[in-house]
Amino acid sequence: MADTSFIAWPFFEDSHRSHFEALSLWCETHAHDLHEESGDVEADCRRLVKMLGGAGWFRAAVPAAYGGSTEKLDVRTLCLTRMTLGYNAALADFAFAMQGLGTGAISLFGSEAVKQAYLPKIATGDMISGFALSEKEAGSDVAAMDTSATKVDGGWIINGEKTWISNGAIADVLTLFARSGEAPGAKGLSAFVFPTATAGFSVTERIDVIAPHPLATIRFENCFIPDDHLIGEPGDGFRIAMATLDIFRSTVGAAALGFARRATDEAVGRATSRQLFGAPLSDLQLTQAAIADMALGNDASALLIFRAAWAKDRGQPRVTREAAMAKLYATDTAQQTIDKALQLFGGAGVVSGNTVEQLYREIRALRIYEGASEVQKVVIARATIAETKG
Ligand SMILES: Cc1cc2nc3c(=O)[nH]c(=O)nc-3n(C[C@H](O)[C@H](O)[C@H](O)COP(=O)(O)OP(=O)(O)OC[C@H]3O[C@@H](n4cnc5c(N)ncnc54)[C@H](O)[C@@H]3O)c2cc1C
Incomplete structure (x- = not known):
């Protein structure tokens, strides 16, 4: 029997304890389905998103006003969810993590319109999200980022390539970081909400790694993003x-x-x-x-x-x-x-x-x-x- 004594620690409230117990029980009950593999990791991930979203577990990944289970992102709930899913099925943890990370910036800094448009569908698993920061020459060195965002009438034009993007080929929406040029280095980056149905977006490569996850290299060619899809202010990226x-x-x-x-x-x-x-x-x-x-x-x-x-x-x-x-x-x-x-x-x-x-x-x-x-x-x-x- 697994040691769960940590859940009695004073870091937690009763709501955390009941969340942990309910999710642990759900994972036990659904152990077979959580581990079903088709050989196609993208299809497996989509299936897990439907399953976890349908059961309500993604509600931990968005604030309550947009279908979430806690008033604001609650890090203890996020951690307990990832720990429990990680214990039971790594790909299910990955699916949960990306719903949160992919829209975390929207939850924290997005406009009301953008929050309303995306977060409720993330909470139910009707949309999949991703976080597009890394590039071939800009991994640890984020400030070396090259993907550009150029201001035009009513919005921004995005050009460039991102790699190592989890859910890159299956996400409906990305939090995208690009160089908008307000200043050199890290101070010249901006963050955007990027719907992957945008014209000019493509998947250029699927990346196989030691533990299968849906990873991709993605390309942006003259993609237009409206002004209200900027997160925060220009240069805040x-x-x-x-x-x-x-x-x-x-x-x-x-x-x-x-x-x-x-x-x-x-x-x-x-x-x-x-x-x-x-x-x-x-x-x-x-x-x-x-x-x-x-x-x-x-x-x-x-x-x-x-x-x-x-x-x-x-x-x-x-x-x-x-x-x-x-x-x-x-x-x-x-x-x-x-x-x-x-x-x-x-x-x-x-x-x-x-x-x-x-x-x-x-x-x-x-x-x-x-x-x-x-x-x-x-x-x-x-x-x-x-x-x-x-
Ligand atoms: C499975 C997987 C999923 C990923 N998902 C995403 C995603 O969804 N979105 C996204 O944007 N990116 C994602 N990434 C990319 C990830 O964030 C980068 O791989 C990471 O930031 C490292 O960048 P790099 O691979 O370019 O390595 P490099 O930046 O070239 O670094 C190579 C190594 O140098 C060492 N190093 C780095 N900095 C220092 C330092 N300051 N001092 C000393 N040594 C140092 C480290 O050992 C590091 O591993 C993912 C990567 C993997 C493997």
Whole structure:
């Protein structure tokens, strides 16, 4: 039986506890459907969006005024949702995460018209969203972005290419970042709501990765976006991207924690049932050391994740340092935990289709996207130096 003692921690309110219990139960009941694979990851993702949207779980990804379940984006609810879905089915977690990340900037900074137009359909799963920031030459170095937004009468013309875009080929709407040129570097970027039905938009490449996700390279050729699809003010793009990541980075840590908790449970199940040298594998003290490391890593990750989420929910305007710590620690630690779990399985651990084998592939990208581990270290160090200097 999985350890769920964390849910009693004082970071949570009763509404969080009942959300966690209801989602855990739903995942258990729908375990078979959550894992159905057709061999076409885009089709699988669309199916999961319908399933999760139909059950109401995307309501956690938008504010209540637009069909959501909490008044504003509630980071603890987002984290509990990702942790629980991550524990049960990584692609379902991905589908949920993208509905939130893809429209987070709209929820936080969008005009009323744009919020009304998109968020209710995101909440029901009738629309799929994506977050289009990265380019071939601008991943960690966001300010090197080249995709352009040129002001014209009544709107903007977008030209350029984005890559690594989750849901790039299946999204109905993207939060798009482009260079609008108010200033050099990061201060010359703007954020837009971009409907993918816009003329001039195309998918140029599908990208296969170690753990199948719908990833694509997408192209914009003279795409016209009306003025009310600008999010915030011209030149606000970098600030908007960072404010969105302030919320969603903790949730990447939460997904990693879900993977790690699942790996721990799988490993304990294996170690207590596998007989080695006349006794269960779990009787060996080196096995116990591995299990202790896993349990410790999970609790330490949970403390950092829910600290960051709680701080944001109670009104701390920026939680950049806390969210960076949560993401960095939880993703790096989950990688180690899953590796230890796989080791306890021996040869069976590397057999395709084994849960720990799948988790071993799933965890890797989380240490790279939404800011690689090294980027999080830079963020933490800068904040620490600034605070210490006063
Ligand atoms: C599965 C997956 C899904 C993704 N989904 C999306 C998406 O939906 N939308 C989107 O916009 N992007 C997405 N990305 C892109 C992701 O955000 C970038 O891959 C990431 O920002 C790193 O950029 P890069 O790949 O260009 O690597 P680079 O920027 O070239 O960095 C390479 C490596 O350099 C190191 N590094 C980086 N900065 C520093 C530093 N300051 N100091 C020391 N070392 C450093 C890190 O180890 C990093 O991994 C996704 C990526 C993956 C793998």
